[in-house]
Amino acid sequence: MIVVTGATGSIGRALVERLRGHDVLAAVRRPADELAAPYALADFERPESIGELLSPGDRLFLNSSLWPGFADAHRAVIDLAARAGVAQIVALSVRDAAPGSRLGWGMHGVVDAHLRESGVPWAVLQPSGFMQNLPGEFGTGTMYGSYGTGLVNYIDTRDIADVAATLLTGPVGQGGDYVLSGPESLSHDRIAERITEVTGRDVRYVDLTVPEMTAHLERQGLPGPRAAELAVLMAETGDGRWAPATDTVMELTGRPPRSLADFLTDHKDAFA
């Protein structure tokens, strides 16, 4: 059986859909009758509720959004999976995750390191930013950031789901890190132009200094230290560190990753 956590999220829903025809169980916090698979109620805040769904030989997709207890909860689920005799864990991380990094990158780094030492065959997916963020970022018509004019790379979460499905249904390897990207790297100004070209909605990107961006995020309710860290992270990303595209989606799925134009065409309504 393939157990999918985070099944109601943007990756999880697409993954459950891709896994139609396989023996799949979605581990969800709330009833989710609309999913394309049976579900069981489980919560990372009670790791044993996920552990008790696992049997020898199962495969596990490990994913949830981030919260302060993320690293402890995910490590506990990995330990329970190892004890249950799970055959493979495919975990969702982020590009360049490492213990001690800023914000979620540090938490993912801690979990990834734990998984690599778990003794369970593993795969760590390391995607760049999600195209699915863009409708929210440009929701008011203006996206604020401190990326400058640097190139960034966004990936469609459907491609992450396709890669996960390939790994969860193919032979179990000994382990590997998979850096996943979209096909092209663009500045946020160019992304705004593309959105306007494809959706007809007039949007723009406004670049702020790190202190201005910190204040902007604080006004949105982010606590001061996290706001400052996020603004610095954006400015660092602006040096192009996550711009290079990788061939991983092509190598694993046999087709190129979706372009920004593909995403925008499929999600025009989200920008309305």
Ligand SMILES: NC(=O)c1ccc[n+]([C@@H]2O[C@H](COP(=O)([O-])OP(=O)(O)OC[C@H]3O[C@@H](n4cnc5c(N)ncnc54)[C@H](OP(=O)(O)O)[C@@H]3O)[C@@H](O)[C@H]2O)c1
């Ligand atoms: N956004 C980006 O640009 C980006 C880039 C790289 C990596 N990432 C990583 O991607 C991951 C999230 O991706 P996503 O597409 O799945 O996000 P998402 O669409 O926000 O979905 C998050 C999923 O996690 C579930 N979840 C959250 N807390 C849970 C808990 N305590 N127990 C059980 N399930 C829980 C949610 O369930 P509910 O429906 O019940 O809330 C939902 O199914 C994060 O680890 C993030 O760091 C994000």
